[in-house]
Amino acid sequence: MARRLRWLVPLMLLGGCAHHQVEAPHAQPPPPAKAPAAKATMVYRFEGIELFGTRKYTREELLAPYLAELPTAGTLLDMEKDGTAFIQALAKGKETIQSRHGFALIRNSVTAYAKDMTLRVTVDVVDLGDEWRLEYAPAPTGSVPEPDGLLAAWSTYLTRMWKLVNTGVISTEDTEPCRAFHCFYGPGHPELMQLEAPLLAGVPTHFETLVRMAHTDQDPKKREQAAYLLAYGPSREEVARALVPLMSDSNEAPRNAAMRVLWSVQEKADRPLVPLEKVLRAIHGPLISDRNKAAGLLAALVSKDTSQRGLILHETGEVLLEMATAKQVIERKPALDILRTLSGKDFGEDLASWRAWVQETRATQPPRAPSPNQR
Template sequence: MMRRLSCLLSLVLLGGCATQRAETRAEPPPATSAPKPSMVYRFEGIELFGTRKHSREELLAPYLAALPPAGTLLDMEKEGDSFIQALAKGKEQLQARHGFALIRNSVTAYAKDMTLRVTVDVVDLGDEWRLEYAPAPTGSVAEPDGLLAAWTTYLTRMWRLVNAGAISTDDTEPCRAFHCFYGPGHPELMALEAPLLAGVPRHFETLARMAHTDADATKREQAAYLLAYGPSREEVARALVPLMNDPNEAPRNAAMRVLWMLQEKADRPLVPLEKVLRGLHGPLISDRNKAAGLLAVLVAKDASRRVDILREGGQVLLEMATAKQVIERKPALDVLRTLSGKDFGEDVASWRAWVQQTLAPSPNHR
């Protein structure tokens, strides 16, 4: 458990873009020659998202009874197991009391200020449509030209460089694909990236088939990141959009993350708005924060469907805007600022009033 949790805290270095649950698989540990990163985080609290039937205070009560107070310093190397067990206990009690179609505890840690926050995602009974995705693929696609292994080697080295302080999580340039993680200009990473730059365009269709049809969700996720090295922005978008409906959160998260960066630098919309709005209603924080980030850059290219966006996603965006979790709050506010041309900061009451005013029927149509 502790190894998985340690890797969890490394993975969320994706700074505002990634959230991982405690059950996530492990990434390779840092090199033994690198300084061991601190595992002491300040626990900043817990919040809940997704219910239309219960108050947040009511549902968080079992968690608050089991967790340390907000502001507590936690050495996750020593206390991580007990922290995760407390979260699991709160989840069990909540499910026993109310019953939900889904409950998920997501832990997000921020390396920049060494803080940690928890989001509890719930799906009410009656809202099971939020869990409806494409059927699980059943195929098997052989790895082309060792590209999955090359990608794993690249990520392993990248995390070792991050943990050693050799590269920053703010450093994503120069990016030679349509999506990059951290330190892509570091000489060690540039050398490891060479087979990806050469191999992905040759095997693009095979990787797209893997992303769409392979039964292994890890392979689908890896293929999604590799497709970012594809031959054109349009082809990459076409290959990744279907993964927004993947039944597993990891390929969905990877696809929307790549599409977010790809769309940001495009000169026109490349992702169907309906797909993005569906992602906004996804069951997990990793669904809606990527969908909101993608929506923000999409409407920057074309805000002509502002009313449709607010009708379909306005309430979700307003709920996200109330979150203390910055990876949830920031992209939602970015969407509202872009749609409105206004900036009410974090004043959610003013944003709510603007949404209501925008959706109100004009006097001529009453």
């Protein structure tokens, strides 16, 4: 599971499992006093850098300026001491390729994995001519007051959760017992259960206000927080309806939050709850946080229904194949899950075989509906 570093560049997180309970739990007694937890190590093994999104240049051409600045793959990095220099090296590589080629967007994203203490970089680019990948809904201009201190309560919960993660008290593999339709880590820890009580009690009461905030507030941080809070809503269907519009949000943070929750919502649903065309568009998003959440969501959708296989492969086949070549597991795994489900086959990581299957299937199974992303 990916882990938060203080600096970062977007945090990439895999979706978690969820179930729902609207009643607030009984108050839990404070946990017994413990010796202070050891400070979590910030030493990661740098596993390399990869590039995604260009149709005009080779990966080798664009990554060369980065490789000239970064340590070699396999180097141990103490991010407490070396983090600033590492981020500066990434910024220099970005500046070099932008000055040489010009892109509609370049973004350096760092993903850290707590399980094996590794770190990998993805450089996302959007070519000139592909600006449609950056087209989202206009930024909202409204202002919705915080209902009943719920944003503050969520911030307190999240801050404490990350402290427990970063000191090794809870694991990023621990997502149960989850009392919402989406949970982060250690939801059964006594401290977090206490902090979650106002969310369980307050969100159903203020659900419509939070929906309005998520859709109309000008502050992207509030829209992001509202998206996570909506996971405590009254039903799976209502949560999905509330969050689908945020897949087109102008800011990456609300988009990421909404798709993370929707992925969890869809995984345990007995039928598709998210419009397929929205998910296919999201996979073409400009950032790893867009496509890895969208791919996880698509994997959950096709596990319920593979009837639109032709449309999916015509719309996203090339993107899925590119994701399947990634060394970032948060990209590779959901893409391969989708291909396995759609094909009923398992070629492992044999990309030549997957490409042959995608091309053959697209030739024999045209889209069943007009393509929403034809360019």
